Amino acid sequence: MFDMFKQLIDWLWLYPILIILVGGGITMSLTLNFFQITKLPFILKETFGKVFKKGDGSGTITPFQAATSALASTIGAANIVGVPLAIATGGPGAIFWMWIIAIFGCALKYSEIILGIKYRVKNDEGEYVGGPMYYLKNGAKLPLLGSLFAFFLMIEIAPSIATQSASIVQTASTININPIVTGVTVVLIVGLVVYGGIKRISKFTEKLVPIMAIAYFLISLIVILANYKSIPNTFALIFKGAFTPTAAFGGFAGSVLASTIRAGAARGAYSNEAGMGTSTIAHSAAVTDFPARQALWGIFEIIVDTLCICTITAFLVLTTGIWSTVGADKAASMPSIAVQSVFGTKFGGGFLTICMLMFVLSTLIVIIFYGEKQAEYLFGLKASKIARIVYLCFIMIGALCKFDNIIVLLDATLACVIATNMIGVIKLRKEVKEESDKFFESQKIKAN
Structure with a gap:
């Protein structure tokens, strides 16, 4: 029955969800005149060029804190183990489709954040909260769909947490660390941070995300350069x-074109979250004068997450040849083995374990916050506190479960989240266009 369920999910991601994601990305790109390409210099100036700017307007946290909180969710196990898994199940060609999803995903994520901020509200604790559930209810006038999104995401967070936990366990196992020890350590650290709310989460991720991303990027780059002769072939x-x-050859079982496209699309969507709408939950708390100004940080996230971190991971496992020697069931260990091939077991394995721990911690902290907000939306503030405890338990469940089985459950729930969110984004595309035009017009007036 599980095999039949897996085949159904594979079909779902190959046709309906792929059509929704790519079709939605093309629709929003056309609506916004492919601004992610034509206005790229301005986008880079407003994001990379203003990393430490506090922002003007109302909100709970700074624009950069909102971006790093969202990045903490997107830069996680998906970048280190999701990419090798895509290659292991779909072959190297999956990376091309991951790039395609990312390009169109820029318009999707930008649109989601605009809507998230436009329809955000203040909760009982005086903090700004928002997300697809709010713009589905108040913008698209589809309250039932808003509740369905919140329910689907609340459920999706559980296998997502388990996936992150299973990823760190597999990586730590390459240097013989017991899964229970790993699981308990992660539960304690995550628990301490999430009980501090969005302000503590944002301060934690503001410091952790840049450090972990740069360290991982540099070490991986050294390994790739050590295998520079393999770059053209990659x-x-x-x-x-x-x-x-x-x-098929070595440890790689071979792939048909359908599985290549599916693997790239599924892992790409999970990695950068474009189409899911989840990053809007963090961005909705940002201090900003225009929703579109904050939405530019969504493109910043995709550039850092997919086009930089995911790509460097792909080249790490492809240039070293590890992808052809390790099976899909051990895909999470590929980056660690690749780094060990240059730096040795002690430093290479230890570094990747620490790096993975930081990636997983940052992701878990933010997605648990996301899950809490869904429980709060559906059942009130008290329910969010109960959800937090349940999610912490799933860290231990993931530490003891089979990795590839968790991924199937993750893909199933993720498909439901994307389908409901995309209805709202497409329905409200005119509002997105109006808000975007309003912002860019203000920049022209300012320049004159």
């Missing part, structure tokens, strides 16, 4: 594999 594998089946 590009060839990615572009050839994107349109033709990849034959």
